[in-house]
Each structure stands twice: as structure tokens, then as C-alpha cells.
Amino acid sequence: xxxxxxxxxxxxxxxxxxxxxxxxxxxxxxxxxxxxxxxxxxxxxxxxxxxxxxxxxxxxxxxxxxxxxxxxxxxxxxxxxxxxxxxxxxxxxxxxxxxxxxxxxxxxxxxxxxxxxxxxxxxxxxxxxxxxxxxxxxxxxxxxxxxxxxxxxxxxxxxxxxxxxxxxxxxxxxxxxxxxxxxxxxxxxxxxxxxxxxxxxxxxxxxxxxxxxxxxxxxxxxxxxxxxxxxxxxxxxxxxxxxxxxxxxxxxxxxxxxxxxxxxxxxxxxxxxxxxxxxxxxxxxxxxxxxxxxxxxxxxxxxxxxxxxxxxxxxxxxxxxxxxxxxxxxxxxxxxxxxxxxxxxxxxxxxxxxxxxxxxxx
Amino acid sequence: xxxxxxxxxxxxxxxxxxxxxxxxxxxxxxxxxxxxxxxxxxxxxxxxxxxxxxxxxxxxxxxxxxxxxxxxxxxxxxxxxxxxxxxxxxxxxxxxxxxxxxxxxxxxxxxxxxxxxxxxxxxxxxxxxxxxxxxxxxxxxxxxxxxxxxxxxxxxxxxxxxxxxxxxxxxxxxxxxxxxxxxxxxxxxxxxxxxxxxxxxxxxxxxxxxxxxxxxxxxxxxxxxxxxxxxxxxxxxxxxxxxxxxxxxxxxxxxxxxxxxxxxxxxxxxxxxxxxxxxxxxxxxxxxxxxxxxxxxxxxxxxxxxxxxxxxxxxxxxxxxxxxxxxxxxxxxxxxxxxxxxxxxxxxxxxxxxxxxxxxxx
Numbered sequence: 001x002x003x004x005x006x007x008x009x010x011x012x013x014x015x016x017x018x019x020x021x022x023x024x025x026x027x028x029x030x031x032x033x034x035x036x037x038x039x040x041x042x043x044x045x046x047x048x049x050x051x052x053x054x055x056x057x058x059x060x061x062x063x064x065x066x067x068x069x070x071x072x073x074x075x076x077x078x079x080x081x082x083x084x085x086x087x088x089x090x091x092x093x094x095x096x097x098x099x100x101x102x103x104x105x106x107x108x109x110x111x112x113x114x115x116x117x118x119x120x121x122x123x124x125x126x127x128x129x130x131x132x133x134x135x136x137x138x139x140x141x142x143x144x145x146x147x148x149x150x151x152x153x154x155x156x157x158x159x160x161x162x163x164x165x166x167x168x169x170x171x172x173x174x175x176x177x178x179x180x181x182x183x184x185x186x187x188x189x190x191x192x193x194x195x196x197x198x199x200x201x202x203x204x205x206x207x208x209x210x211x212x213x214x215x216x217x218x219x220x221x222x223x224x225x226x227x228x229x230x231x232x233x234x235x236x237x238x239x240x241x242x243x244x245x246x247x248x249x250x251x252x253x254x255x256x257x258x259x260x261x262x263x264x265x266x267x268x269x270x271x272x273x274x275x276x277x278x279x280x281x282x283x284x285x286x287x288x289x290x291x292x293x294x295x296x297x298x299x300x301x302x303x304x305x306x307x308x309x310x311x312x313x314x315x316x317x318x319x320x321x322x323x324x325x326x327x328x329x330x331x332x333x334x335x336x337x338x339x340x341x342x343x344x345x346x347x348x349x350x351x352x353x354x355x356x357x358x359x360x361x362x
Numbered sequence: 363x364x365x366x367x368x369x370x371x372x373x374x375x376x377x378x379x380x381x382x383x384x385x386x387x388x389x390x391x392x393x394x395x396x397x398x399x400x401x402x403x404x405x406x407x408x409x410x411x412x413x414x415x416x417x418x419x420x421x422x423x424x425x426x427x428x429x430x431x432x433x434x435x436x437x438x439x440x441x442x443x444x445x446x447x448x449x450x451x452x453x454x455x456x457x458x459x460x461x462x463x464x465x466x467x468x469x470x471x472x473x474x475x476x477x478x479x480x481x482x483x484x485x486x487x488x489x490x491x492x493x494x495x496x497x498x499x500x501x502x503x504x505x506x507x508x509x510x511x512x513x514x515x516x517x518x519x520x521x522x523x524x525x526x527x528x529x530x531x532x533x534x535x536x537x538x539x540x541x542x543x544x545x546x547x548x549x550x551x552x553x554x555x556x557x558x559x560x561x562x563x564x565x566x567x568x569x570x571x572x573x574x575x576x577x578x579x580x581x582x583x584x585x586x587x588x589x590x591x592x593x594x595x596x597x598x599x600x601x602x603x604x605x606x607x608x609x610x611x612x613x614x615x616x617x618x619x620x621x622x623x624x625x626x627x628x629x630x631x632x633x634x635x636x637x638x639x640x641x642x643x644x645x646x647x648x649x650x651x652x653x654x655x656x657x658x659x660x661x662x663x664x665x666x667x668x669x670x671x672x673x674x675x676x677x678x679x680x681x682x683x684x685x686x687x688x689x690x691x692x693x694x695x696x697x698x699x700x701x702x703x704x705x706x707x708x709x710x711x712x713x714x715x716x717x718x719x720x721x722x723x724x
Contacts, residue, residue, distance in 0.1 A: 302537030
């Protein structure tokens with residue numbers, strides 16, 4: 001499938017890819033986690049047309065459509081594949097569904113080591129061709145305007161949903177499993193890491209130009225459990241990825257929510273960029289790890305509820321915190337929330353581009 | 363009311379108070395956040411007798427009874443007043459109630475600066491005499507066996523519940539208020555800080571020998587918002603407290619959940635001890651701030667779901683991480699959860715006392 005890639009249009013705006021590799025840029029690139037989402041009326045319309053959330057993910061044309069919607073409104077420097085982090089466990093037969101207003105659920109849960117042993121060995125790329133088809137279509141439709149980000153949940157994050165059977169407040173079952181059956185937990189995480197490698201490589205082969213690993217729940221672990229049960233498997237994934245495509249490096253972004261205390265270990269994982277949530281001071285993060293990796297982040301998503309003036313001031317303060325070196329991708333510290341006014345997103349994106357000029361010579 | 367204190371029995375076990383002041387002890391003292399709670403069948407029985415949760419808090423005899431229950435089973439080195447963190451907003455007329463299985467709710471919410479202005483000026487000690495009565499009774503019933511901890515929620519944490527009207531996943535309304543009405547937010551926090559000062563001083567006058575400020579939601583803020591909107595008001599509280607009673611210092615413990623990135627600022631607040639959740643490495647925390655303050659924590663509460671052997675090993679590892687200096691109070695990194703087996707708590711407490719002997723000469 002690599003041959004297919006060379007047919008894509010040449011990239012016109014490569015700020016995002018350059019910043020991830022800590023190369024000079026003219027403006028700080030910006031995108032938003034969950035930028036294709038419910039805050040946009042056009043997203044809600046397409047979602048209604050598709051039916052439920054997974055039908056939208058599985059419909060190649062509509063998944064492409066919602067991916068492109070935010071780019072028609074805002075000058076984002078990257079697109080991100082519209083999909084869900086839980087496609088892999090779904091492909092493994094766990095039966096993903098979305099109960100209205102309740103978030104993701106699984107029909108089957110993992111509660112014993114035997115449940116892990118009996119997980120079916122499936123070919124992720126063929127089970128998840130709806131994802132790679134969407135990647136290829138989006139890449140074609142982007143027509144070189146901005147790069148396309150592929151993504152996956154981290155093995156630990158996927159495991160929490162598979163064990164809990166959905167979201168959780170205290171991760172009781174996942175922690176109980178980890179503490180009582182560490183070997184079975186390692187087996188599960190290893191199976192998931194292998195699946196994520198196949199999945200992300202298939203996305204890269206189909207046209208993804210950078211990938212992000214979402215470790216949404218790594219931050220609920222102790223420091224030592226984080227290293228052993230989350231970071232180690234993300235490191236394995238990074239080591240297994242196709243790192244070049246179309247003659248360019250495919251950068252990897254690692255985002256552990258609430259991982260601010262462990263930035264040094266995350267930066268040493270082999271990733272190109274570390275995603276920061278808003279609880280970390282970006283100036284402090286740059287001091288700690290900014291010489292090794294790029295940083296992505298990190299405005300509080302709730303700041304988008306504030307006035308345009310306050311948003312602009314906060315963008316300015318984060319830009320100043322990072323300073324003038326290359327290696328910053330602007331983003332929120334977590335996904336944008338549904339109740340945000342779309343006009344405020346425009347203020348956010350324009351502020352990043354306008355105010356960042358002062359920090360770049362290129 | 364200070365005269366009344368001198369009538370209490372002399373303290374037999376002062377490990378907890380000594381450790382908070384970083385004085386030598388013979389064993390590392392241990393208690394558990396939410397040690398009087400639903401994991402105990404006798405608690406559930408008393409709670410059923412009282413009716414709803416607030417009726418239990420407001421019944422002096424029953425609040426005393428549930429405070430003492432865990433001490434009859436385990437060799438804890440401190441008792442903590444049984445109450446709720448939301449008594450102050452309730453006293454201010456916000457109408458606290460507990461919807462079954464849904465956590466705390468308020469009948470009135472604060473959504474505008476005018477709502478803050480119109481908060482009634484109430485005398486906290488007289489409105490909350492049910493709390494101070496419970497403190498005095500518990501202190502008498504403890505009869506000097508172990509010290510009694512009083513507590514309050516932090517102003518920011520109280521404000522989140524008052525603005526959201528209950529718990530929250532993303533603190534949308536509280537953040538929106540903070541970002542759009544910073545002056546009104548400061549006014550609210552200042553009113554709450556004054557109320558907390560009166561409340562904790564009344565608890566100290568009634569017999570509390572140490573106090574803990576629970577900043578449950580400080581960790582959802584950006585670093586700069588944390589300092590301005592949460593830590594600054596806890597500092598104000600610390601400065602306003604009666605710091606001696608019965609001829610002894612009344613130590614203050616400050617616990618910000620998910621505050622691990624800000625330990626240096628927290629330690630500089632004037633508190634005697636910093637509470638750590640389980641996402642912080644205690645060896646690292648001691649290196650960063652352990653020369654200034656005592657540390658309290660920090661086993662993952664979910665570790666109590668593990669085997670006795672695993673619990674003991676984790677206790678050993680945390681004790682080794684802190685090492686042999688004085689100034690460690692053992693605790694969980696957050697409250698114990700309802701589904702824990704009470705026998706595992708016995709293993710936890712015994713392990714702390716047995717394994718800590720090696721780290722103390724006294």
C-alpha cells in the first residue's frame with residue numbers, strides 16, 4: 001500500500017509535521033483534539049444522518065465529511081481522522097455500543113485471566129478496513145492542504161474499557177485485575193500493543209502522516225504501574241511503527257492525560273512529541289524535556305467558554321511560556337467540549353497564528 | 363471554649379501529631395481518608411438507622427459512633443470527625459441534599475456575580491453547632507486514645523459544588539464563572555475562606571487536635587489558576603487558624619488531589635503536612651519538599667482490592683520510598699472505596715506498623 005501514497009498531492013502546509021520534528025516554522029501550528037465534534041452544528045447534522053455514533057465511524061464518506069468540516073471553518077494546520085479509540089476492542093469481538101448519554105459500553109467484559117486467553121486472534125487491518133478506507137479517502141480529499149493525523153488508544157486505556165465494560169470513576173475492576181493478575185494484565189496489554197502496531201501501520205500505509213497515541217487513563221495509575229503497565233507498551237508500539245512514508249518521517253505524539261509528573265519518562269519513550277494537558281506549565285515542561293521532544297498543548301478546553309479577549313490572552317501566555325524555540329504544536333489540553341461557541345474556536349485559531357509570528361523567524 | 367479543652371484526657375498515642383511536626387516516632391502513624399465509611403458493615407447499619415446521609419452528619423451521637431467504629435477494629439493512630447465537606451454551603455442556605463446513588467446536590471446554584479453578592483452572611487459556628495458538638499463528644503469518647511482530626515473542604519472545592527449544583531465531570535460552569543467573572547469568583551472564594559477559618563477554629567476550640575483541608579478539585583485547574591483561585595485561599599485559611607490548643611501545636615494538612623506537579627507551592631503555603639495522592643512518587647516528593655513539611659500518603663486505594671501479600675509489599679515499598687527521616691503519616695492517596703474487604707484494611711494497618719519499625723529509632 002505504500003505505493004498508493006505517492007499518488008497523493010504534495011503537502012502545501014507542513015508546519016505541523018515540521019514542528020513535531022522541532023524544525024523551524026513561520027507560525028506555531030494549531031489543531032484541536034476532538035475538532036470534528038458536537039460543538040459544530042454541521043457535525044450534529046451529519047451525525048443525525050448517520051444514526052448512532054459507530055455508524056458514523058463506519059461510514060467512510062460520512063467519517064471523511066466530519067473530518068473535513070472543521071477545516072472548512074478554521075485554519076487548522078492538521079486534520080485528524082474521525083474515529084473512536086475503542087475500534088480495536090470492538091474488532092476483537094467485545095461488542096462496542098453507545099448507550100444514549102452514557103458513553104461507550106461493551107457487551108462482553110474481561111474479568112478473569114481466562115477471558116484474556118480466549119480473546120480471538122483477529123487481523124486488525126482487515127477487521128478495521130472501514131478505518132483505513134476513511135484514512136485514504138480523507139487524505140485524497142485533503143488534497144495536500146494539511147497533514148492527516150491517525151490515532152489509537154493506548155493499550156492500558158483500551159484495557160480499562162474492556163475490563164470495566166465502559167467508562168469508570170475509580171477503575172475498580174481494571175485496578176483489581178492489574179493488582180491481582182499482573183501476568184494476565186501483561187498478556188492483555190501485549191496483545192493490545194500488537195494490535196495497535198498493526199492498526200497504526202495500516203493507517204500510515206493508507207495515508208496518515210503522523211500518529212497520536214491517546215493514553216486517556218494512564219494518569220490514574222501509580223508512577224511505577226504507569227511505567228510498567230502503560231508506558232512500556234506505548235514504547236513497544238513506537239518501536240513497531242513504520243516511521244517513514246512519502247519520503248517523510250511519520251512523527252508520533254504521545255498524550256497521557258494527567259501524566260505531567262512523568263514527563264521525563266514519557267519523553268524518553270522514543271516519541272517525537274509529548275502531549276500536555278492544561279495542568280502542566282508549558283514553560284516548566286519545556287525546561288524539563290523540551291530539548292528532546294516537541295510539546296503539544298495545552299490550553300484548558302474550558303477557556304473556550306471565556307470571552308474572546310480572555311482566550312487571546314491565554315493563547316499569548318502559553319506561547320510566551322513555550323518561547324521562541326521550534327517544537328511547539330498548539331492544542332487544547334484535552335478535547336473540545338460540546339457546549340463551546342464555534343466563534344470562540346475561530347478566535348483561538350487566529351490568536352495562535354497571529355500571536356505566534358513574534359516567536360518565529362522562518 | 364478553650365478552657366473546656368483542658369478537661370480532656372491526656373493523649374496516650376501522639377505519633378500522628380509528632381509525625382506531622384516531623385518529630386521522631388517509634389512507628390509510622392497511619393489513618394485512612396474515609397475510614398468511617400461504607401466498607402464497614404457497622405457503618406452501614408448506623409447509616410440505615412439515621413436515615414439519609416445528612417441526618418447521620420447532624421446526629422451528634424451517631425456521628426460520634428461512626429467516627430469511633432473503625433478505631434474499634436483497627437489500630438489507627440488518629441480519628442477523623444465524621445461529617446461532609448459541604449456543610450458550609452449548606453449553612454449558607456444552598457440546600458444540600460443527597461440524591462440516592464448520585465452524590466451531593468444543591469437546590470440553589472450560583473451562576474452570576476449577583477448570586478455571590480446575595481449569599482447570606484451567616485455565623486458558621488452557630489449554624490454548624492451540630493459539627494462542633496460532634497467534635498466535642500468524639501474527643502471526650504476517644505478519652506485520649508488517639509488525636510482527633512477536624513476538616514473542611516477548600517474554598518475552590520466548595521465553590522465548584524455551589525456553582526455546578528453538585529459533582530461534575532468537566533466543571534464547565536465553575537470554569538466558565540472563573541474565566542468570565544474572576545472578581546466575583548474571588549469574592550466567593552474570600553467569603554468561603556472566611557467561613558472555613560471560623561469553621562475550623564470552632565472545631566479546634568471544640569477539641570480537634572489537627573485539621574485537614576480537602577482540596578478535592580484543585581487539580582482540575584491550570585497551574586496559574588490553581589495558585590490564584592485555590593492555593594491563595596488555603597493560605598489565607600492557614601494564616602487565620604488557631605494554631606495551638608491544649609498547649610500543643612495544631613498541625614494543618616493540605617491535600618490537593620492531582621496536585622503532584624505543584625508540591626513546591628503547596629509546601630510553601632504554611633501548612634505542616636502535604637497530602638499526596640497515589641500518582642506522586644513519595645521518594646520524589648520527599649526529595650522535592652520533605653525538608654520543609656511532613657508528607658501524608660499515599661497508597662492507591664484500589665490496592666486494598668489486592669491480596670494481603672500485595673498490600674504488604676506496597677506498604678513496604680512506600681515506607682522505603684519515604685525512608686528513615688521523621689515526617690511521614692501513612693494514608694491512602696484518596697478515600698477508601700465501599701467495596702473493600704474490611705480484613706484487607708487490617709493487613710494495611712498492621713503492615714504499616716510492623717514494617718515501619720525498621721525506619722525509626724525512637
